[in-house]
Amino acid sequence: MNTTHYDWLNDYLLSKPGVEKDFKEEWQWHRFMVRGKLFAAVCEPDVKHKDYGGHPLVNLKCDPRLAEGFRETYPEIHPGFYSDKRHWNAAFLDGNLPDDVLRDMCDMSYRLVVEKLPKYVQKELAEG
Numbered sequence: 001m002n003t004t005h006y007d008w009l010n011d012y013l014l015s016k017p018g019v020e021k022d023f024k025e026e027w028q029w030h031r032f033m034v035r036g037k038l039f040a041a042v043c044e045p046d047v048k049h050k051d052y053g054g055h056p057l058v059n060l061k062c063d064p065r066l067a068e069g070f071r072e073t074y075p076e077i078h079p080g081f082y083s084d085k086r087h088w089n090a091a092f093l094d095g096n097l098p099d100d101v102l103r104d105m106c107d108m109s110y111r112l113v114v115e116k117l118p119k120y121v122q123k124e125l126a127e128g
Contacts, residue, residue, distance in 0.1 A: 060089055
């Protein structure tokens with residue numbers, strides 16, 4: 001998993017309660033899930049994928065009201081790769097996106113997924 005200067009990313013995503021990681025061979029995605037629900041995927045699309053090709057990236061769920069703002073503010077953030085472009089953003093990991101922005105985006109993605117889980121699961125996760 002090539003995360004360039006974001007070498008903390010893998011450990012940060014895995015540090016969240018209940019997170020599991022796997023590798024989806026056919027997509028070449030490192031997937032981060034909580035209770036089977038995807039909240040982050042790290043990959044490096046082939047050059048045939050136009051704007052995304054050759055860039056290591058992380059797909060993160062995003063509040064649709066904020067997604068466009070991130071894209072307008074940071075050149076490293078694009079609509080989600082092979083994801084619903086309203087609810088997912090792709091952050092290129094070979095640019096200069098500030099660490100705190102990427103951490104905030106990871107936190108938001110995790111929170112958005114956990115909020116959709118049953119209340120008893122949310123409680124279990126909160127109790128660690």
